[in-house]
Amino acid sequence: MTQLAVRDAPLLNVDNLVVEYGLGNKVVHAVSGVSLHVARRETLGLVGESGCGKSTLGRAVLQLRRAKSGRVLFDGEDLTAMEGEALRKMRRRVQLIFQDPIASLNPRRRIGDIVAEPLIIAGVKDAAERKRRVIEVLAAVGLDPDLVAGRLPHEFSGGQCQRICIARALVLNPEFVVCDEPVSALDVSIRAQILNLLEEMKARFGLTLLFIAHDLAVVKAVSDRVAVMYLGRLCEVAPSEQLFARPAHPYTALLLQAIPVPDPDVRPPESVAIGEPPSPIAPPSGCRFRTRCPRADQQCSAEIPELREVAPGQLAACHHPLA
Amino acid sequence: MSPPLLTIEDVAVELPTPRGDLRAVDHVDLSLEPGRTLGIVGESGCGKTMLSRAILQLLPKKAKLSGRVMFDGRDLVRLAPESLRRLRARDLAVVFQDPMTSLNPVLTIGTQLMETIQEHLELDVPAARKRSIELLAAVGIPAPEQRLAQYPHQCSGGMRQRIAIAIALSCEPKLLIADEPTTALDVTIQAQILDLLAREQRRRHMAMIIITHDLGVVAGRADEVAVMYAGRVVERAPTQALFKRMHMPYTEALLAAIPKLETAPHTPLPAISGRPPDPTRPLKGCSFAPRCRYAAGRCHAAKPELKSAEISGHLYACFHPIQMAEGMSA
Ligand SMILES: Nc1ncnc2c1ncn2[C@@H]1O[C@H](COP(=O)(O)OP(=O)(O)OP(=O)(O)O)[C@@H](O)[C@H]1O
Ligand SMILES: Nc1ncnc2c1ncn2[C@@H]1O[C@H](COP(=O)(O)OP(=O)(O)O)[C@@H](O)[C@H]1O
Ligand code: SF4
Ligand code: SF4
Ligand SMILES: [Mg+2]
Ligand SMILES: [Mg+2]
Numbered sequence: 001m002t003q004l005a006v007r008d009a010p011l012l013n014v015d016n017l018v019v020e021y022g023l024g025n026k027v028v029h030a031v032s033g034v035s036l037h038v039a040r041r042e043t044l045g046l047v048g049e050s051g052c053g054k055s056t057l058g059r060a061v062l063q064l065r066r067a068k069s070g071r072v073l074f075d076g077e078d079l080t081a082m083e084g085e086a087l088r089k090m091r092r093r094v095q096l097i098f099q100d101p102i103a104s105l106n107p108r109r110r111i112g113d114i115v116a117e118p119l120i121i122a123g124v125k126d127a128a129e130r131k132r133r134v135i136e137v138l139a140a141v142g143l144d145p146d147l148v149a150g151r152l153p154h155e156f157s158g159g160q161c162q163r164i165c166i167a168r169a170l171v172l173n174p175e176f177v178v179c180d181e182p183v184s185a186l187d188v189s190i191r192a193q194i195l196n197l198l199e200e201m202k203a204r205f206g207l208t209l210l211f212i213a214h215d216l217a218v219v220k221a222v223s224d225r226v227a228v229m230y231l232g233r234l235c236e237v238a239p240s241e242q243l244f245a246r247p248a249h250p251y252t253a254l255l256l257q258a259i260p261v262p263d264p265d266v267r268p269p270e271s272v273a274i275g276e277p278p279s280p281i282a283p284p285s286g287c288r289f290r291t292r293c294p295r296a297d298q299q300c301s302a303e304i305p306e307l308r309e310v311a312p313g314q315l316a317a318c319h320h321p322l323a
Numbered sequence: 324m325s326p327p328l329l330t331i332e333d334v335a336v337e338l339p340t341p342r343g344d345l346r347a348v349d350h351v352d353l354s355l356e357p358g359r360t361l362g363i364v365g366e367s368g369c370g371k372t373m374l375s376r377a378i379l380q381l382l383p384k385k386a387k388l389s390g391r392v393m394f395d396g397r398d399l400v401r402l403a404p405e406s407l408r409r410l411r412a413r414d415l416a417v418v419f420q421d422p423m424t425s426l427n428p429v430l431t432i433g434t435q436l437m438e439t440i441q442e443h444l445e446l447d448v449p450a451a452r453k454r455s456i457e458l459l460a461a462v463g464i465p466a467p468e469q470r471l472a473q474y475p476h477q478c479s480g481g482m483r484q485r486i487a488i489a490i491a492l493s494c495e496p497k498l499l500i501a502d503e504p505t506t507a508l509d510v511t512i513q514a515q516i517l518d519l520l521a522r523e524q525r526r527r528h529m530a531m532i533i534i535t536h537d538l539g540v541v542a543g544r545a546d547e548v549a550v551m552y553a554g555r556v557v558e559r560a561p562t563q564a565l566f567k568r569m570h571m572p573y574t575e576a577l578l579a580a581i582p583k584l585e586t587a588p589h590t591p592l593p594a595i596s597g598r599p600p601d602p603t604r605p606l607k608g609c610s611f612a613p614r615c616r617y618a619a620g621r622c623h624a625a626k627p628e629l630k631s632a633e634i635s636g637h638l639y640a641c642f643h644p645i646q647m648a649e650g651m652s653a
Contacts, residue, residue, distance in 0.1 A: 262537075
C-alpha cells in the first residue's frame with residue numbers, strides 16, 4: 001500500500017489547509033495548516049481528542065465548510081476553487097458518513113426515500129433506475145430492502161441507522177468517503193459489525209477512505225496509514241503498524257497509553273493524560289502540545305515544530321521525538 | 324469480609340409497551356460490599372440502566388418492580404418516599420453517561436454544588452463554598468474558584484462529567500452508581516475520569532457500580548464483574564477469575580469484538596452477529612442461542628440457570644460452558 005502511495009498520484013491532496021470559525025470577536029483556530037494525502041484505495045485514519053479539528057478538516061475537504069486558505073486537490077482538481085455546477089458534480093464522487101447515525105436521518109422520511117435522495121439531487125430521473133439502485137445498496141449493507149425501505153428511522157436501532165447512513169453515502173458510487181466517527185456512538189458489538197461492513201464496502205466498491213475516530217485501536221483496525229491531530233495541527237503521520245509499534249510523537253504515545261486494555265493484569269497507568277487540550281481560541285505558542293507534554297522545553301514554546309521524516313514513511317512534528 | 328452494603332434479591336422490572344410487557348430486568352441477584360467495585364457489562368438494551376434505576380428507585384412511573392433491594396439494612400422497594408429521597412440524596416449517588424442529565428443548564432456550577440451541599444450537610448454559605456472549591460479541585464478542575472461562576476455550557480464534556488462527579492460525591496455517599504460515565508468521552512478523558520473515580524472511591528471507602536458496554540473499562544478497575552444479557556446476569560465472577568477463564572460464550576464474544584492494538588490492520592473483527600432478542604418476545608430457550616456458536620440441543624428449549632463454577636463466587640448460566648477445568652461438566 002505504501003509502495004502504491006508513492007507511485008500513484010494521490011486521489012486526495014490537502015495542502016496547508018487553514019479553517020477558522022468566528023466566535024463573537026474571537027477566532028477559533030480549528031485547522032491551522034494541515035497537509036496530507038490519501039492514495040487511491042487507501043484508508044487514512046485521522047485520530048485526536050474531541051475538539052481538535054477532525055470534523056472541521058473532513059468537512060473542509062468536502063467543501064461543506066470553506067477553508068480560509070490552502071488547497072484541496074481531488075483527482076488533480078482544486079475543490080477550493082470550484083463553485084456551482086462544477087462543485088456539485090464533484091461532490092457526487094465524495095461522500096460523508098456522520099457520527100450520530102440517528103440524528104443524521106430525517107425522522108419523517110421513509111428509509112427508501114432517504115437512501116434515494118442523493119440520486120434525486122444528482123439528477124437520476126428514472127424512478128425505476130433509482131429503485132433498483134436503492135435495493136442494491138440496501139442489500140449490500142446487510143439490510144433486507146423489502147423489510148426496511150418502507151419504514152421510518154425511529155423503528156431502527158443505532159447500528160441499523162448507521163447501515164442506512166452507509167447505504168445513503170454509497171448509493172452514488174462515490175470514490176472517496178469521509179467517515180466521521182462512524183462507530184463512536186455504537187456499543188462494542190455493533191461497532192465490530194460496522195467496522196467489518198466498512199471494510200467489506202471498501203473492497204467491493206474500491207473506495208478510498210478518510211476514517212476519523214478518537215480511539216486508536218478502532219483506527220488501527222481499518223487504516224493503512226494514520227494521521228494524529230492535536231489542536232488543529234498534525235503531530236504524526238505513519239503507516240499503521242509503524243505508528244503503533246514505534247510512536248515518535250509524545251502525543252501519540254499518550255493516546256496509546258489511554259486505551260483501556262481488556263486484561264485485569266494490565267493495571268491502567270495513573271493519569272496518563274494530564275489535563276485537557278487548551279482552547280483553540282488562544283492556542284499555545286510554538287508546539288501546541290507543549291502544555292501537556294512531559295518533554296517540553298524552551299525550544300518547544302519558541303518554535304513551531306514542522307512535520308519531518310523521522311523514519312522511512314514516518315513523519316513527526318516534534319523537536320524531541322521519541323527514539 | 325464485611326457484610327454487604329447492597330443486596331439485590333430476585334429483582335425484576337417490567338415495562339408496559341404497546342407491543343406487550345417488556346421484561347427489562349429478569350430476576351437478578353447481586354451483592355456488593357463497602358469499598359468494592361462491581362462492573363456491570365453488556366450490550367446496549369440488555370437492562371443495565373434499568374437495573375441501576377431499580378436500585379435507585381428511579382424507574383419510569385409505569386414500571387412494575389418486584390424483588391428486594393436491601394441497602395444498608397433497609398429494603399428500598401418498601402421505603403416511604405420521604406425516607407427514600409433523603410437516602411438517595413445522602414448515601415446513594417449516581418453519575419450518568421450524559422452529564423447534562425444531572426446538571427441544570429440555567430444555574431451556575433457554584434449554585435448547583437452549594438445547594439446540594441447545604442441541603443444535605445447543613446453548612447452555612449461560606450463553609451459550603453469552601454467545600455465546593457475543595458471538591459472541584461479534588462476532581463481535577465483547574466482554577467475552581469472561577470469555575471463556580473460559570474454555567475455548564477461553558478465547560479467541555481470532560482469538565483462537565485467531572486463536575487457531575489463532584490456533585491455526586493459532595494454528600495459523601497456510601498454507594499456511587501456510574502452509568503456509562505465515559506462512553507460519551509474521548510479515550511484520554513475517559514482514562515482520567517476512571518482514575519478519578521477509583522481514587523475518590525479508595526479515599527472514601529465508597530462502594531461503586533460501574534456500568535459499561537466495554538469489558539476493557541472494567542478489566543483493571545472492578546473487583547467483580549457481572550455480565551448482563553437480555554435482562555439477566557449470565558456470568559458473574561471476581562474480575563481476575565473472569566478474565567482468566569470465562570465460561571459464558573457471550574462474555575467471550577463481547578471480549579473478542581473489541582479491536583485490539585496487537586491485531587494487524589484489516590483483520591476482520593469477530594463480531595457477534597445480529598442483536599439481542601426483542602425483550603417483549605422472550606425466547607423459550609437461552610436468550611443468546613440465536614447468536615451463539617456453541618448452541619446445541621437444550622439451548623433452544625430451556626433456560627440455563629446461574630450455577631457455580633469451580634472457583635468460589637464464579638457463576639455462569641450456560642448448558643455448554645467454555646474453558647471448564649478438567650473433570651468439571653455442565
Ligand atoms: N460552527 C462553529 N463555530 C464556532 N466554533 C466551532 C464550530 N464548529 C466547531 N467549532 C470549534 O472548532 C474546534 C474544532 O471542532 P471540530 O468539531 O472540528 O472538532 P472534532 O475533533 O471533530 O471534535 P469532536 O470529536 O468533538 O467532534 C472546536 O474547538 C470546536 O468547538
Ligand atoms: N422508559 C422506557 N419505557 C419502555 N422501555 C424502556 C424504557 N427505558 C428502557 N426501556 C427498554 O428496556 C430495556 C433495557 O433498557 P436499559 O436498561 O436502558 O438498557 P441499557 O442500559 O443496557 O442500554 C431495553 O429493551 C429498552 O428499550
Ligand atoms: S515539540 Fe516539544 S512540546 Fe511538542 S511534542 Fe515535541 S517535545 Fe513535546
Ligand atoms: S446455553 Fe447454549 S446458547 Fe446459551 S450461551 Fe450456552 S451454549 Fe450458547
Ligand atoms: Mg467530530
Ligand atoms: Mg444504558
